[in-house]
Amino acid sequence: MTPEQVKLAFQKRGETFTAWAKANGYQPIEVYRVLNGFAKCKYGKAHDIAVKLGLKPAA
Structure with missing residues (x-):
């Protein structure tokens, strides 16, 4: 999904x-x-949030 x-x-x-x-x-x-693109979402909380929101696939 996209933001x-x-x-x-x-x-x-x-x-x-x-x-x-x-x-x-x-x-x-x-x-x-995360939703507005200010976090890279490569690791840590930002990554976890992106996965839970469906922005990134789970590893």
């Missing part, structure tokens, strides 16, 4: 990124950084 597709999916479900972040143990700013 735009993820954003659209959240919008269709009526779910906020803040609620998703808190439910999954992340800070909302970390999720926003």
Whole structure:
């Protein structure tokens, strides 16, 4: 999925990124950084978030 597709999916479900972040143990700013391209998502929390959101395949 692309970040735009993820954003659209959240919008269709009526779910906020803040609620998703808190439910999954992340800070909302970390999720926003991944979705808006500010994080490289190669390793660490950013990578984990990208995988959970469906932006990257699981290793």
